[in-house]
Amino acid sequence: MAVMSQRVAGFGTTIFADINALAAKHGAVNLGQGAPDFDGPPQVLAAAVTAVNGALNQYAPGIGMAPVRQAIAQHAERFYQQRLNPDTDVLVTSGATEAMFAAILGLADAGDEVIVFEPVYDTYVPNLIMAGVTPRYVALRGEDWSFDPDELAKAFNRRTKAIVVNTPHNPTGKVFSRAELRVIAELCQKHDVIAITDEVYEHILYDHASHVRLATLPGMAERTLTISSLGKTFSVTGWKIGWAVGAAPLVHAVNQAHQFITFAVSSPLQAAAATALNLPFSFFDNLQSSYQARRDRLLPVLRAAGFKVFKPQGSYFIMIDWRGVAPSYVEDDMQFARWLIEAVGVACIPASPFYQDCDKQLGKYFARFAVCKKDETLDAAAERFAKLGKL
Ligand code: PMP
Numbered sequence: 367m368a369v370m371s372q373r374v375a376g377f378g379t380t381i382f383a384d385i386n387a388l389a390a391k392h393g394a395v396n397l398g399q400g401a402p403d404f405d406g407p408p409q410v411l412a413a414a415v416t417a418v419n420g421a422l423n424q425y426a427p428g429i430g431m432a433p434v435r436q437a438i439a440q441h442a443e444r445f446y447q448q449r450l451n452p453d454t455d456v457l458v459t460s461g462a463t464e465a466m467f468a469a470i471l472g473l474a475d476a477g478d479e480v481i482v483f484e485p486v487y488d489t490y491v492p493n494l495i496m497a498g499v500t501p502r503y504v505a506l507r508g509e510d511w512s513f514d515p516d517e518l519a520k521a522f523n524r525r526t527k528a529i530v531v532n533t534p535h536n537p538t539g540k541v542f543s544r545a546e547l548r549v550i551a552e553l554c555q556k557h558d559v560i561a562i563t564d565e566v567y568e569h570i571l572y573d574h575a576s577h578v579r580l581a582t583l584p585g586m587a588e589r590t591l592t593i594s595s596l597g598k599t600f601s602v603t604g605w606k607i608g609w610a611v612g613a614a615p616l617v618h619a620v621n622q623a624h625q626f627i628t629f630a631v632s633s634p635l636q637a638a639a640a641t642a643l644n645l646p647f648s649f650f651d652n653l654q655s656s657y658q659a660r661r662d663r664l665l666p667v668l669r670a671a672g673f674k675v676f677k678p679q680g681s682y683f684i685m686i687d688w689r690g691v692a693p694s695y696v697e698d699d700m701q702f703a704r705w706l707i708e709a710v711g712v713a714c715i716p717a718s719p720f721y722q723d724c725d726k727q728l729g730k731y732f733a734r735f736a737v738c739k740k741d742e743t744l745d746a747a748a749e750r751f752a753k754l755g756k757l
């Protein structure tokens with residue numbers, strides 16, 4: 367009996383699981399998966415404990431607990447002057463991951479097309495495939511990972527239902543500029559297309575880069591669904607509390623799917639999310655400066671190791687080109703990641719899993735390092751890299 371459905375049979379194992387297993391086996395310093403090796407703010411952790419002890423342990427309302435929806439709406443107003451009705455325009459989900467899948471299921475029909483930028487975060491395309499939706503890829507290229515506006519314009523057609531925009535971007539660290547977002551906004555309006563944005567790294571920005579929320583551009587409020595989550599901003603990636611916000615009809619459509627996927631999301635962690643989102647501006651400022659310091663600690667290490675570095679403007683990540691660093695028998699990014707773990711003792715994520723099969727060669731010389739690590743972890747990686755010249 368063929369047990370596996372055809373829908374999922376073509377999926378490999380997520381690269382994060384593969385690299386974590388290999389890194390553990392070889393005792394490598396793990397700069398692969400984007401998960402902090404430090405804890406979130408103590409008052410946020412305490413709020414979760416208080417909620418567990420305070421009998422907040424039964425099902426939450428499917429759309430999310432009222433104080434959390436209010437906190438999400440207030441956060442949007444505080445940072446982006448985006449006005450949201452917490453009762454109709456906010457949905458709490460099991461992380462940004464579920465928000466994206468529920469959005470695709472709730473907004474696109476089988477046979478529709480959805481545009482994604484490549485390299486593309488690894489869950490979107492499997493989500494589209496499971497929904498019977500066809501992905502259309504538009505390349506991000508060059509030093510600043512920019513897209514060709516003509517190529518983007520050509521990707522829109524009668525079947526296009528939505529475009530997914532991830533900014534700050536995983537894996538490249540690109541932050542889409544206001545001008546780039548304007549181009550996207552104009553095309554969405556011209557072709558009557560929905561924008562789904564993934565803004566999980568909205569507060570992790572470098573060198574005074576600013577994050578622009580596509581939903582706040584003229585004409586975009588009614589056609590943009592904004593997704594974000596608690597994990598990155600509050601260093602609690604294991605909590606899986608996320609949200610989708612936007613005009614009521616969009617959010618209602620997403621909830622149509624959400625109610626039959628998870629029904630509701632962890633109550634005590636939602637309660638703690640309200641505490642987190644209401645933290646003062648100083649918390650968010652400190653977060654940025656601590657990430658700036660982490661990135662600035664790792665950048666020179668990677669450069670000294672001989673890598674060509676793509677300086678990120680945001681996100682947890684630094685992309686590099688590894689040519690000239692690995693021995694000549696290393697032919698692609700997958701072999702490079704394996705070699706780096708086994709011979710140097712540092713784990714990274716190869717870039718090709720972020721490319722579709724026919725474009726894998728575009729990611730062949732790239733790999734991604736995570737900066738969301740303690741100083742001592744980054745320094746341990748630096749020590750291992752110092753061995754490079756002597757291998
Ligand atoms: N989107 C992007 C771009 C990500 O890098 C990640 C990784 N954490 C997620 C979504 C997943 O977010 P969550 O853990 O909230 O599901």
Ligand code: GLN
Pocket residue numbers: 380382383398399400401536
């Ligand atoms: N988003 C994280 C990353 O890109 C990992 C999430 C996961 O393990 N699926 O590293």
